[in-house]
Amino acid sequence: MTWASAAVSRSRSLKRKASTHLRSSVDSILAAGDIASFPLSLAEGRRVAIGHWQLAHYLGSVAGRNAAGTQTEVNTVPFFWTMQYGKSVRYTGYCPSFDDIIY
Numbered sequence: 001m002t003w004a005s006a007a008v009s010r011s012r013s014l015k016r017k018a019s020t021h022l023r024s025s026v027d028s029i030l031a032a033g034d035i036a037s038f039p040l041s042l043a044e045g046r047r048v049a050i051g052h053w054q055l056a057h058y059l060g061s062v063a064g065r066n067a068a069g070t071q072t073e074v075n076t077v078p079f080f081w082t083m084q085y086g087k088s089v090r091y092t093g094y095c096p097s098f099d100d101i102i103y
């Protein structure tokens, strides 16, 4: 969500913490994408910042709806697909730590 990210990053006085409706500390400015942290219901409302393309796209659509006057809450399961060194990695959910590293 380029315009929201840019608007928030331009103002040094703004916090990037967003509500479940993606409103920033300045009510008229919404935050979405990599720049935003928000309460994730899947993580029992813990504030998260997740840098995935799918989530940036989804948060942008929620912020856009709320900018248009709705009261849409973030309610999603984050996921990303990626290719690393010829291997397909498919991650779904929220995992703040890990059990093991496989080389």
Ligand SMILES: Cc1cc2nc3c(=O)[nH]c(=O)nc-3n(C[C@H](O)[C@H](O)[C@H](O)COP(=O)(O)OP(=O)(O)OC[C@H]3O[C@@H](n4cnc5c(N)ncnc54)[C@H](O)[C@@H]3O)c2cc1C
Pocket (backbone or CB within 6 Å): 001, 002, 005, 006, 009, 010, 032, 033, 034, 035, 050, 051, 052, 053, 054, 056, 079, 080, 081, 082, 083
């Ligand atoms: C190397 C790399 C690999 C990745 N691979 C994956 C992957 O495999 N799968 C996946 O899901 N995600 C991946 N990601 C993460 C994904 O790219 C980001 O989560 C997503 O692009 C975030 O979108 P965004 O709109 O929030 O931010 P961005 O895409 O970073 O867009 C922000 C925009 O704001 C502009 N901007 C910044 N400051 C200003 C300003 N002051 N004024 C005007 N414009 C400004 C920037 O130029 C930029 O165009 C990868 C990221 C990187 C860096």
